[in-house]
Amino acid sequence: MKKVLITGANKSIGFETARQLLQNGYYVYLGSRDLKKGEEAVNQLKTEGFTAVEVIQLNVSDAESVKAARIEIGKKTAVLDALINNAGIHGGMPQAALEATIDQFKETFETNVYGVVRMTQAFFDLLEKAEQPRIVNVSSSGCSLTLHSDPSWKYYTHKAAVYPASKAAMNMYTIDLAYELRDTPFKVNAVCPGFVATDFNNHRGTGTVQEAGARIAKYAMIGPDGPTGKFISEEHNPETGECPW
Template sequence: MTSDATASPAGKIALVTGAARGLGVEISRQLAALGAHVIVAARDRRQAEGTAAALRAEGGSASAMKLDVTSEADRLAAREAIEAAHRRLDILINNAGILIDSPDGGTPAERQPSEARESDLRRTFEVNFFAPLRLTQTLLPLLRRSEAPRIVNVSSIRGSLTHLSDPTSPVYPIRALGYDTSKAALNAFTILIAEELRGTPFKINAVHPGWLRTGMGGDRADMSVEDGAHTAVRYATLGDDGPTGGFFFLDERLPW
């Protein structure tokens, strides 16, 4: 894939979840700078409004939305609000996610898989898998109205079964059952819905943003959020000849 596979998002309507901090803020900023109207979605309305106001102050177009991605009521309200304001949705970036297996992305899980708590697994899957699944399903009617709908699922290299089973991989020692398997499930959903919609204008991909210096990634991470947002933005702005049903880090196609 090369840069000529991208298209300008100017005038597009984009929804970014988990957009009040970290990677979500930067994805929103970069999309707004490219001319998209960004709906900044977060559990805390005041934080979402603060981010949206900052984007507008920088010359972008942005609005705020309270959206707890685990809440069916919030998901339905989001669809109604977007329908009323814009009639369509062009870009959905499922960015919201949690990591509770360990203090940060560079630290091995506090519990080995054989000792993982069911409550932690269920909580992680609710946010990292079921929420983006249900939100995508809920917003699909609005995305179908777009001439070039794009869905980006923010995954992780730790959702790659190839990397999880490779002793030479940097993620091999982490063994975070909740986070890793929730991202693997998100990857599987990406494949299946992309195949369902293959042959339509939809482009649906999973992305690994990199190991980022955020609250989740930790201070030892080797990438900034500015660099980390590039992959999500790139696949949110794919041209008609861009890929679908893939797993990417920048130009690199990652192994499932």
Template structure:
């Protein structure tokens, strides 16, 4: 049975991804900063027929928490097949480039960028023990520099000095590590679940969490011929589903 760790998985898109991967027969580690809340969610899922789910405490901004989670998974599984870096924060609004404080930008980067790097580097050892390791970095369409430069893009007017820039940095890291691992079985991609109605955006997005999670699962459970180092978006309406960087 393949195992997967999903950070920030106790609600919204992360939680729905837990459900869908559980139904596909994976053992799912439901990552949550608050273990009590994570256990409550996992228990509720089990009552509703979902199997092979375990809540695990992991704060992506805390190295000790990350290493503790790694030790648990290593002792129970011996390896990790899939890492889905889903944990993220929006930051305060508005996020004007002219006056958003360095402290606020750093706070968002600590979770959305440095947190992903900390988790990924910590779990690479266990992922390398898998026959088909996968890393999915959950990003945003607001990370696309090309689209942000296009006045005809439907979200052109939405600029975020903290959130979008942190996700653009995450995309750049995804490219760098995917290239480093290109001659191995690893597949690593940046995946934008699309503008989804969640607590994150006061339920303003047009897409559902079910659609968002399904898109993540589709581009994570891939075969050996799948691409790596790509940026896929649920908001791109063509057959490739590939977004410009």
């Protein structure tokens, strides 16, 4: 049975991704910053008939928490087939370039960028033991420099200085990581789940968590001929799936 660790998986897109991977026969380590909420999420999945799931207390912005999670999972398995870096924060408002504070940037990058680096480095030794290891960094088409520079893009006026900057930085890390692992079985991609109605955006999104979970799960399960080092947004480009950087 393949095993996957998903950060920020106690609700919304992360939770639905966990459900869909369970449906595909994966064992899921459900990462949750709040242990109680994580336990509630696991109990919900178990009421749906899924048993191959357990909660891992995990705060990606805390190095000691990541280290403790690595030790805990290492006691349970010697191999991790997929890591989904889903945990992220919005960064608060306002996010205008002349009003956003340095503290906002620091806090957001701590989770959205440094958290991804921490997780990847901490769990790499388990991932490299898998036959077809996969890393999915959950991104957003809203961090595309190309799209945000295009006045014809439908979300051109939806500017924010903090959150998109953090995800753009994470995308660059994804490119570098995929390059370093280019001669290995790893597949590393940044995947946008779409503009989904969740607490994250006060339910202003137009997509569903089911659609989002399917998009992320897909790239955690891709075969050896699948892409790597790509920025994927099937909402933006249904034909090829690729999103401009």
